Amino acid sequence: MTKASQLVTGAMLLSLNSCTVPLLSEPDQPPDFIPANIMAIPNATPRFEPRTRAGNPPEYEVLGKRYRTLGHSHNYQALGVASWYGTKFHGKKTANGETYDMFAMTAAHKTLPIPSYVKVTNLVNKRSVILRINDRGPFHDNRLIDLSYTAAAKLDILKKGTGFVRIQSINTAKPSIYLPRPSRLGDKKNNVYLQVGAFQHLENAQNLQQKLSHKHLPKSRIVTTSKSQGLIIHKLQFGPIVSVNEADRLMQRLSKIGYSALHFITE
Numbered sequence: 560m561t562k563a564s565q566l567v568t569g570a571m572l573l574s575l576n577s578c579t580v581p582l583l584s585e586p587d588q589p590p591d592f593i594p595a596n597i598m599a600i601p602n603a604t605p606r607f608e609p610r611t612r613a614g615n616p617p618e619y620e621v622l623g624k625r626y627r628t629l630g631h632s633h634n635y636q637a638l639g640v641a642s643w644y645g646t647k648f649h650g651k652k653t654a655n656g657e658t659y660d661m662f663a664m665t666a667a668h669k670t671l672p673i674p675s676y677v678k679v680t681n682l683v684n685k686r687s688v689i690l691r692i693n694d695r696g697p698f699h700d701n702r703l704i705d706l707s708y709t710a711a712a713k714l715d716i717l718k719k720g721t722g723f724v725r726i727q728s729i730n731t732a733k734p735s736i737y738l739p740r741p742s743r744l745g746d747k748k749n750n751v752y753l754q755v756g757a758f759q760h761l762e763n764a765q766n767l768q769q770k771l772s773h774k775h776l777p778k779s780r781i782v783t784t785s786k787s788q789g790l791i792i793h794k795l796q797f798g799p800i801v802s803v804n805e806a807d808r809l810m811q812r813l814s815k816i817g818y819s820a821l822h823f824i825t826e
Contacts, residue, residue: 588645589717590708597709598712600663602664602688603676605689605729608674614693614695616628624698628670632671632672632676632677632728632729637703638751639726640806641679641702641705641714642705643710644667644708645708648661655673665693666705666706667704667705669698675728677729679704682825683749686714690706690710703726723749751823752780752797753797753800753822754796754822755813756818758792758793758795759793761781763793765781782794796824
């Protein structure tokens with residue numbers, strides 16, 4: 560299990576209604592008994608649900624960092640790192656007062672409304688699942704979403720504990736258009752890059768690249784793209800990044816020298 564769930568996850572966040580969040584020192588673990596049909600457990604079924612009163616404060620604070628809950632999930636998309644949580648929180652209360660079931664198709668997210676539905680895709684093997692957000696977390700640096708044990712199994716990130724994913728919100732009025740297609744393990748893999756900045760002038764991107772070249776960082780590249788109305792953008796990116804550990808190290812080093820507005824991109 561990763562540090563993401565060794566610290567704080569939403570299953571402890573019934574305390575969102577208070578000012579304290581307990582920290583558990585024992586590591587999280589997979590279950591002793593795994594259902595034989597775990598890979599056949601169906602996706603969550605998107606449907607309209609009103610926001611719960613619990614778990615949706617306008618703002619809340621965990622470990623000294625403040626988070627603002629989104630007013631809606633429409634058109635939400637993000638790339639980042641997924642982790643998972645298991646036996647340590649199984650049977651405990653989620654942020655909205657439900658009982659966490661590590662074999663259900665659910666997930667924890669820091670800011671999406673509770674409940675809401677998302678499609679999560681593993682960027683490496685293209686496997687996708689549909690999950691119901693009913694919890695808060697993960698509160699570890701550089702983690703975007705905490706998956707249930709079953710969701711992590713179906714996305715094939717249990718062994719490594721983390722994986723690069725894409726999250727897309729689901730419009731509950733039209734859930735059918737988000738049903739994932741069957742994945743083929745032979746599909747071409749995506750390359751993941753960490754973008755540091757985007758500039759209208761190539762010289763600015765080159766200057767930043769030159770500045771960072773003296774910081775003993777990995778190799779970077781400048782990618783030039785065109786947008787609507789002929790706008791040209793020059794993007795400075797590090798990669799391809801081959802593992803979450805590499806991404807963590809790179810983001811920590813960049814943060815220490817003052818670069819924290821970072822995000823993942825794929826090609």
